[in-house]
Amino acid sequence: MEPPVYPTVTLDLILDRFSTKQVLHGVLHSILFHRLFGTIKPKELEVLNITMPGVDNPEMEQLVNEKVDAFWRGIEGGSKRGQRPSKILVTFSERKPKKSWFQVYMGEEDVPWEQWIINAELRQLKSDQERANLHSALTTILTKIVFTMLTHTSSEQGRAAVPPITNAAGISPFPIQISVKVGDVEIG
Template identity: 75%
Template sequence: MNNTFPTITIDLVLDRLTTKDVLHGVLHSILFHRLFGTVRPQTLEVLDVTMPGVADPEMEQLVNEKVDAFWKGIEGGVNKRGQIVVTFSEKRPKKSWFQVYMGEEDVPWEQWVINAELRQPKSERDRQTFNATLANTLTKTIHTMLTHTSSEKGRTAVPLITNAAGISPFPIKMTVKVGGVEVG
């Protein structure tokens, strides 16, 4: 597969108490920076880090489904590592060998990979250090999002917007993998 589109990787180390909130915040932040329709903004507070979000029932449902699938995959298995991959695509005409129109295909133009590992702090002091480190990681993650989406590479990755209907003119696909196996 020709992987010519930008792939942004976010590495997170989470604990049981913060996993859902952190993943919820990160996914919302990605959507906030990559939806091009009329977005109703919201803010999410995760470990004293303010993260942007999208107040849209359809996007909220998608995020909840993927976070729940990740959680169930991590909780149910022995593997405490997983990832959520968010792929933004555009619809292009699909043609056969003889340039005959064969419908449409989704062609990715950007991908965000969230690698998450579940660890448990041993003591209260460990928890405080863990939370401070995670808050710092979230701040850096937001900075990475802002830097990428405002960079030349981030702006040129976005294809021409030809359909202004809805909150996103592009198909969004989220996949959840735990231990290399797709779940949800």
């Protein structure tokens, strides 16, 4: 399989049962905040004492909630609960004319220009001390993730990845696809 020709940003998380939904909700909202180019209303999300940016939009909130719930269902199901490699992929695309071999117009296709991969590992914690240690580590990880988002989206590569905006209608001029994979199975 050939590597993608568009930028890919990978974020690694270690989660427990009590923080999974809140952390994933915050990370997905932060990605959308940095990559939606329409008129958005910002909001602040408090995730383990870290303030993360979010998007105050019912459509985006529903999308994030659906994907976080799908992730949760995926890791909760099965005999190896939480032990399978799990990820959420956020892909931003642009619509381009699709042409056949003879340059005949065949409709439109979504061509990705950037992808964010959230790798999530769920840990089964046995004590309150383990939970406190994980939450302390997770606070550091979330701080680094927000810094990674800011660094990437303001970098030359991050800015160059964004195609010209030709449609200013709506919250995003680009199609967004969020997929959840637990093991090798796509969920939801």
